[in-house]
Amino acid sequence: MTVQEFEIYLGNNESSILDFKADLYDFEKDKANATAKFVKDIISFSNTVRTETSYIIFGVKKNVNDESILIGIPKTIDDAILQEKIKDKVIPRPLFSYSTIKYGDKLFDYLAFPIEKYELPIVPSVAGMKGLETGKVYYRNGSSNTEASAYDTIRINDWLKSLPSKHNSNSLNQIISASIKDLTKKEKKLSEIFTDLLVVSKAYDLKDLNKFCSEELQGPNTRNGSYSHRVQSTIFSWSEISINPYSLLKPTVQIIKKEMLENSDFFEGKLALNQPIVSIERYLEKLEAEPDGTYATMKSDTKTLMNHEKKVDLFIYFFPDNFIELYGNIRQKAIDLLMKI
Structure with missing residues (x-):
């Protein structure tokens, strides 16, 4: 839905x-x-x-x-x-x-x-x-x-x-082919395609497909298991920054990212994003309305992310290209999974 x-x-x-x-x-x-x-x-x-x-x-x-x-x-x-x-x-x-x-x-x-x-x-x-x-x-x-x-x-x-009978190999092949076509055409939202595939996975007892669709719709627990398709290069910092909304000069994404990477308080790292597919789509819709939107911030700590004994606040910064690449990776993962059925 x-x-x-x-x-x-x-x-x-x-x-x-x-x-x-x-x-x-x-x-x-x-x-x-x-x-x-x-x-x-x-x-x-x-x-x-x-x-x-x-x-x-x-x-x-x-x-x-x-x-x-x-x-x-x-x-x-x-x-x-x-x-x-x-x-x-x-x-x-x-x-x-x-x-x-x-x-x-x-x-x-x-x-x-x-x-x-x-x-x-x-x-x-x-x-x-x-x-x-x-x-x-x-x-x-x-x-x-x-x-x-x-x-x-x-x-x-x-x-x-x-009602026509659905449970036969020809019918399943048709469903898979139609789903791959929808994924490659990029006209339907992934949330809509995954909801339909979730029903199909239950009907044909496709456990891997069921697990994938369920996790993408609800948001996977990236602390358990391998989610390489959701890993993104992000920027970490001990400091939280904010942009002055009243500034006459609005900084672009490229400027902010460049300044972060030139500052010793910021460093690059990799993180598997666990947002539900609907949340990712909502951010991409916002990005379409504001192509030069800035960044999203997530607050965590060193104990949660790095298993350090000492708990220190850590801020993670995500940029538009993270979500664009993430959405594309999820789409490709779905295609790869369907191709194996």
């Missing part, structure tokens, strides 16, 4: 393909009830007759006038936990993805349900879940999860049978 798509959904009312929740499922405080609600949502959205991907967006509350109140999510859930919670509780196994998007200064999570061909409607396979009966079919009726009547079940069955 792109930021633009997110904004469009915020302006829509809840429906059979869209739901808003202020909070995530609280598996810690109310495990049984939260799990039952989660399972019912997964079943209902997966079984709903539709022509497009459907979504549950978390961190948004609709008021009585159907206006969106943006709350945000303080803590996300690992997608692997959600996949684990559903796998033994329903048949057949549904396909869905769980992702995070940053909008403004807040994070929002969402579940995406692509159109998928199943042999039968998805039903609960274990007893004891509140609001669910084993073998019963549930679907979205307007903005509510509803038990299907005999007629509704037939209609859902007919819809599933009408």
Whole structure:
């Protein structure tokens, strides 16, 4: 889901393909009830007759006038936990993805349900879940999860049978080819391509692709593992500098970088950047509006970055070429990964 798509959904009312929740499922405080609600949502959205991907967006509350109140999510859930919670509780196994998007200064999570061909409607396979009966079919009726009547079940069955089969090598090859084409044409945002590929990776059990897309969308933990495609040459310093916004002469990026490198308080080094792909895209959009923009600063310390015993503040300076090169490296990494499938 792109930021633009997110904004469009915020302006829509809840429906059979869209739901808003202020909070995530609280598996810690109310495990049984939260799990039952989660399972019912997964079943209902997966079984709903539709022509497009459907979504549950978390961190948004609709008021009585159907206006969106943006709350945000303080803590996300690992997608692997959600996949684990559903796998033994329903048949057949549904396909869905769980992702995070940053909008403004807040994070929002969402579940995406692509159109998928199943042999039968998805039903609960274990007893004891509140609001669910084993073998019963549930679907979205307007903005509510509803038990299907005999007629509704037939209609859902007919819809599933009408869907083309996706799980074959020819279909996967077509998807991979189309994705590589999108990556090389550079017309789509990487965040949009990676969101689509995340769903594909789950459908075809492509673990390396799943890991790559998940990490790029959420921001990788660069302290663990190798992320050579995200390594950039940056400038470090013990000192923080700032530009006088009221100066008559606005320094260019080239001037600032040159002066830093000529100053003994600054030194070059390499660092793997861990910003989510959406944050990188947002910076590049800002750069387009202001081509001669200056730099971005990150504060860290010697203990965190260099494992020194003594903790001393350290400032890292990133320039436009860092983000341009980084975005290109991530794109190429995705192409290389797809070429191996």
